[in-house]
Amino acid sequence: MARGAGTIAALLVLSLIAVPIGAVIWTAGGIAGLSAADWAAFRFTIWQALVSAGLSVLLAIPVARALARRRFRGRAALITLLGAPFVLPVIVAVMGLVSIFGRSGLVNTVLAGIGLPPVTIYGPQGVILAHVFFNLPLAVRMLVHGWLSIPAERFRVAAQLGQPVGRLLEWPMLRRTVPGVFVVIFLVCTTSFAVALILGGGPRATTLELAIYQAVRFEFDLGGAATLALIQLGVCVLAMAALIVVEAPDALGAGLDRTVERWDGSPRLDGLVMALAALFLILPLAAIILSGLPGLQQVPVSVYAAAGRSVIVALASMTLCILLAITIVTHGQNWPRVVATLPLSVTALVLGTGLFIVVFPFLRPSSVALPVTALMNALFALPFAVRILSTARDDAEAQFGRLADGLALSGWARMRVLILPRIRRPLGFAAGLAAALSMGDLGVITLFASGGQETLPLAMFRLMAAYQMEAAAGAAVLLVALSLGVFWLFDRGGRVGAGA
Amino acid sequence: MALALENLKIALDGFELAADLTVQGGGFIALLGPSGAGKSTVLNAVAGFVPVASGSVRWNGTRIDTLPPGKRPVATLFQDNNLFPHLSVARNIALALTARARPTANETRQVDEALARVGLGEMGARMPGTLSGGQQSRAALARVLLQDKPLVLLDEPFSALGPGQRREMLALCRDVLGGAGRTVLFVSHDPEDAAQADAISVVIDGTVSPPRPAAEVLEDPASPLRSYLGK
Numbered sequence: 001m002a003r004g005a006g007t008i009a010a011l012l013v014l015s016l017i018a019v020p021i022g023a024v025i026w027t028a029g030g031i032a033g034l035s036a037a038d039w040a041a042f043r044f045t046i047w048q049a050l051v052s053a054g055l056s057v058l059l060a061i062p063v064a065r066a067l068a069r070r071r072f073r074g075r076a077a078l079i080t081l082l083g084a085p086f087v088l089p090v091i092v093a094v095m096g097l098v099s100i101f102g103r104s105g106l107v108n109t110v111l112a113g114i115g116l117p118p119v120t121i122y123g124p125q126g127v128i129l130a131h132v133f134f135n136l137p138l139a140v141r142m143l144v145h146g147w148l149s150i151p152a153e154r155f156r157v158a159a160q161l162g163q164p165v166g167r168l169l170e171w172p173m174l175r176r177t178v179p180g181v182f183v184v185i186f187l188v189c190t191t192s193f194a195v196a197l198i199l200g201g202g203p204r205a206t207t208l209e210l211a212i213y214q215a216v217r218f219e220f221d222l223g224g225a226a227t228l229a230l231i232q233l234g235v236c237v238l239a240m241a242a243l244i245v246v247e248a249p250d251a252l253g254a255g256l257d258r259t260v261e262r263w264d265g266s267p268r269l270d271g272l273v274m275a276l277a278a279l280f281l282i283l284p285l286a287a288i289i290l291s292g293l294p295g296l297q298q299v300p301v302s303v304y305a306a307a308g309r310s311v312i313v314a315l316a317s318m319t320l321c322i323l324l325a326i327t328i329v330t331h332g333q334n335w336p337r338v339v340a341t342l343p344l345s346v347t348a349l350v351l352g353t354g355l356f357i358v359v360f361p362f363l364r365p366s367s368v369a370l371p372v373t374a375l376m377n378a379l380f381a382l383p384f385a386v387r388i389l390s391t392a393r394d395d396a397e398a399q400f401g402r403l404a405d406g407l408a409l410s411g412w413a414r415m416r417v418l419i420l421p422r423i424r425r426p427l428g429f430a431a432g433l434a435a436a437l438s439m440g441d442l443g444v445i446t447l448f449a450s451g452g453q454e455t456l457p458l459a460m461f462r463l464m465a466a467y468q469m470e471a472a473a474g475a476a477v478l479l480v481a482l483s484l485g486v487f488w489l490f491d492r493g494g495r496v497g498a499g500a
Numbered sequence: 501m502a503l504a505l506e507n508l509k510i511a512l513d514g515f516e517l518a519a520d521l522t523v524q525g526g527g528f529i530a531l532l533g534p535s536g537a538g539k540s541t542v543l544n545a546v547a548g549f550v551p552v553a554s555g556s557v558r559w560n561g562t563r564i565d566t567l568p569p570g571k572r573p574v575a576t577l578f579q580d581n582n583l584f585p586h587l588s589v590a591r592n593i594a595l596a597l598t599a600r601a602r603p604t605a606n607e608t609r610q611v612d613e614a615l616a617r618v619g620l621g622e623m624g625a626r627m628p629g630t631l632s633g634g635q636q637s638r639a640a641l642a643r644v645l646l647q648d649k650p651l652v653l654l655d656e657p658f659s660a661l662g663p664g665q666r667r668e669m670l671a672l673c674r675d676v677l678g679g680a681g682r683t684v685l686f687v688s689h690d691p692e693d694a695a696q697a698d699a700i701s702v703v704i705d706g707t708v709s710p711p712r713p714a715a716e717v718l719e720d721p722a723s724p725l726r727s728y729l730g731k
Contacts, residue, residue, distance in 0.1 A: 399581050400581055400584060402569070402576070402578060403582060405548070405549070405569035406547065406569050406575060407570065407595050407596070408568075408569075408570025408571065409570070409595070410570070413599035416599070416601070417587070417599055418584065421586040421587075
C-alpha cells in the first residue's frame with residue numbers, strides 16, 4: 001500500500017512540474033527573440049546572485065567561527081535567531097530593511113545628522129543588501145555545522161603540537177564547505193522574486209523572475225514570459241547540477257551541538273563580530289514591530305480578510321505537503337525522494353507561468369488563484385519536508401523495522417504503530433515550516449490574484465506600493481505573528497508527548 | 501516438529517555461512533561461538549531478515565525461507581529495541597494479538613495473564629522507558645509468549661544484563677517457553693549460558709555444526725571450539 005501511494009505521490013509531483021514546464025517550452029518555441037531588456041535581466045540575475053553569495057559567505061565566516069568556538073549565555077537564542085529567515089516572510093524582512101536603510105530610516109537619519117548625503121535602498125545595492133540579510137544566517141548555520149564537524153580531539157592535538165588551528169584544521173574544512181554554501185546561496189538568490197519586486201525593478205535591477213512577472217502581469221506577453229522562464233529554468237538546473245557536485249552542508253538542524261572549548265582567538269573580537277551580526281538581524285525586525293504595533297489600528301478590514309485567506313491557504317498547503325511527504329518517505333525506494341527534490345530546481349514564477357498558460361484557455365486564472373497558490377506552496381515546501389522526515393522515518397525503520405516485520409505490521413498498521421509515533425517531532429517541525437513558508441509566500445499569487453483573492457503578503461505589498469507605510473507596517477506585524485504562530489503551533493504540537 | 505537448514509548458504513558483504521542441520525522440536529538449543537562467527541546470521545536467516553543464497557529453511561517439512569518475516573512460524577527477541585518506546589508495556593504485548601489501538605476484553609485478559617506469567621503483573625500501564633533492563637526483557641518475553649509462533653529465536657536479548665540476571669532470564673525462557681511447547685534457539689558466546697541448553701550447535705568461522713548434547717560439547721569440545729574455550 002505504502003509503495004503504491006508513494007509512487008502516485010511522486011508521479012503527481014513530477015507531473016506538477018513537467019506539465020507547466022512543457023507548456024512553457026511549447027509556448028516559448030525557442031529562445032531566439034531575446035530583447036536587450038531580457039539580456040539585461042539575465043546578466044543582473046547572475047551578477048547579483050554572485051555578489052550576494054560572495055558577500056554572505058565572506059561575512060559569515062568570522063561569525064560562524066566565533067559561534068563555533070565560544071560558549072556564552074544567549075548562544076542558543078542567537079542560533080534560533082539565525083533560523084528566523086527560514087520562517088520569516090520575505091516581504092516583512094524587506095520592510096524591516098526599508099525601516100533601517102530607507103529614505104527616512106535610521107541610517108539616513110544618522111547620516112543627515114552628521115551632514116552626509118543620504119543612501120538609497122532601492123536598486124541593485126538594496127537587492128544585494130536584502131539577499132545578504134537573508135543568506136548571512138543561512139551561511140552561518142551551514143558553516144557552524146562545518147566547524148562543529150571537526151572532532152574536538154583534533155583541536156587538542158593541534159594545541160599540543162603548537163600548530164595554528166586555522167591552517168591545520170579550519171582552512172581544509174572551509175575549502176570543503178564553502179563551495180557548497182556559496183552555490184546554495186547563489187541558487188536562492190537567482191530565484192529570489194519578492195526582494196527584486198520591492199527593492200529592484202527598472203533597467204538596472206530587474207531579475208529574470210521579475211521580468212517574467214512583468215511579462216505576464218502587465219504586458220500579457222505569454223511567449224516572452226515563457227522564453228524568460230526557460231532561461232530561468234536553465235540557470236536553476238545548472239545551479240542544481242553544481243550543488244550536486246559540491247554537496248551542500250546541512251543547515252536545518254545545525255548549530256545547537258556542544259561547542260569545543262577553545263583557547264585561540266580573541267574572545268572580545270569574537271563577541272564584537274557576533275554582536276554586529278545580531279544587530280544586523282535584530283534591528284530590522286525590531287523596527288517592524290515598533291513601527292507596526294501602532295500601525296495595526298490603520299490596517300484596512302480587507303487585510304484581515306486577506307489574513308484569513310492566507311491561513312486557509314497555509315493550512316491546505318501544509319496538509320497537502322505533509323501527505324505527499326509522508327507517502328514519499330515511506331515508499332521504501334529512493335527515486336520518489338529524488339523526485340521530491342525537483343521543486344528546488346524550478347521557481348514558483350516559472351511553474352506559475354506554465355500553469356497560467358495551461359489554465360488560461362479554460363478558466364479565468366484569478367478564479368483558481370488560491371487553490372493554485374496552495375498547491376504551489378505545498379510543492380515548494382516538499383523538498384524540506386521530505387528531507388526532515390526521511391531521516392526520522394529511516395531511523396525508526398532501522399531501530400524497529402525488524403520488530404515490526406516480526407509482528408507482521410504492514411500498511412496502515414505499521415504507519416500507526418511505528419512510523420507516525422516515531423516521526424512525530426520532525427513531522428510537527430515540517431508541518432510548521434510548510435505552513436509558515438506558505439503564510440509568507442509572495443510568488444505565484446502575484447500572477448493569479450485579482451481583487452478579492454489577495455493573500456496577506458500580497459495585501460501588504462499593495463499597501464507598500466500605495467505608500468500606505470503605516471498600514472503596511474501593521475500588516476507586517478500581523479503577518480509575522482501569523483507566520484511564527486502557525487510554525488509554533490505545529491512544531492509544538494509535534495513535541496507534545498513525543499519524549500518517549 | 502523440526503527445523504531443518506538444508507544446505508543453507510548465506511553470503512553477506514564478503515562473509516559466507518554454511519549450515520546443514522536439523523533441530524528437533526521442543527528443544528532449548530544454544531548456538532555457541534565467538535563474536536563474528538555467524539551465530540546471529542543463522543537466526544536472521546531463519547527469521548527472514550537476511551536473504552538466503554542457496555539451500556532452504558524448513559519447518560515441519562514446509563519451506564519457510566520464501567515467506568516474509570511476519571508470515572513465518574518464528575518470533576524473535578533482538579539484542580535491543582524489542583519494545584516500542586512510545587507504547588505502554590500492555591500495548592506492546594497486545595501487538596502479538598492485534599494492531600488495533602483498543603484490544604478487546606479477551607485480548608486484555610490474555611495480556612494480563614502473560615504479564616503475570618513473567619512476573620510483571622502490575623506493570624502493564626507503564627512505559628518501557630520506566631522499566632529496568634531485566635523488566636524490559638520480561639515484557640518482551642511476555643509478548644513472545646502470546647505470539648502464536650512455535651519457534652522462538654533469542655538473539656542475545658539479555659546481553660545488557662549482568663551474568664546472574666542473564667542466567668535467570670534464560671531459565672525463565674526455558675520455563676515459560678518450554679512449558680508452552682516452543683522450540684528455542686538462542687545465541688551465546690558464554691559457555692556457562694550455553695550449559696543451560698539441551699543441545700549446543702557450535703558456530704565457528706561461518707560453519708554451523710549439528711547440535712549435540714550440551715554436556716558432551718562442553719566437556720569434550722572439538723578442536724576449533726577448544727581453542728575458543730581456552731581448553
